Amino acid sequence: MTASRTRGPYVKGVERREQILRTALEVFSEGGYHRSSLKEIARRVGVTEPTLFHYFGSKEALLAAVLAARDERTGEVVDAGDVLDGLLAATRRNVGTPDLVRLYATTSAEATEPGHAAHDWFRDRYASVRQEIAERLADRVPADADPEWVARILIAVMDGLQIQWLLDRDVDMVGDMERLAAALLPDA
Incomplete structure (x- = not known):
């Protein structure tokens, strides 16, 4: 052969x-x-x-x-050397992949039901991404800030902005994430 x-x-x-x-x-x-x-x-x-x-x-x-x-x-959010650069790069990529953003938003909402086929996948993915971001931000957040909280807020805002962007393409996901990162981590 x-x-x-x-x-x-x-x-x-x-x-x-x-x-x-x-x-x-x-x-x-x-x-x-x-x-x-x-x-x-x-x-x-x-x-x-x-x-x-x-x-x-x-x-x-x-x-x-x-x-x-x-x-x-789309690449993992945390693949970039700098976690904030990675989040911003993921946000920029998402602007070019509305079908993937829609799938993620729709399925993550459906998967809040414990019996959903993707429930465990989303739960585990959020936990690992949150942990990775928190670890990489640990020495960058202000002394009075909890890195896990900052990671949770960054992920929540990113997901929320994606939904708003799906509904109104005038929403500036990248600009909003840049401003949030600057506010949460002013020395970054």
């Missing part, structure tokens, strides 16, 4: 998986998790529902893969 024959099915599988993820992102962004159906995702991709199950096993697994892909595409 030649190398191209060996790689062909694998490459097609990877491409199909990416196509499913992109389509699922669109469908979940439009209707949220509960109002979105695998039937609609399969229809848009041009495959059967069993094909979706072949790649992802369940609707919950597909949602988890879409959320993970969202993080990969």
Whole structure:
């Protein structure tokens, strides 16, 4: 067997998986998790529902893969050397990815229900991002400020600004985050 024959099915599988993820992102962004159906995702991709199950096993697994892909595409907030630069870079990226912002906002609200497929994912993600930001801010916040509180406020404001921006694109998420960072960490 030649190398191209060996790689062909694998490459097609990877491409199909990416196509499913992109389509699922669109469908979940439009209707949220509960109002979105695998039937609609399969229809848009041009495959059967069993094909979706072949790649992802369940609707919950597909949602988890879409959320993970969202993080990969947008990058973690804390990847940058400076945590504030990372937050601002993430905010700038979000302006260019309204579907991802909508998916995140919609699904995070739905996931407040303990039985939701993404409940644990969001709870764990918020905890890890909050901890990472707090650790990286520990020696930068004023002496009377709690780094975990500052991290929680930064995340809350960022999420809230995203919702306002989804409703009104005149909201200046980047400018507002820059002003908040300057107010919370005046020496940064």
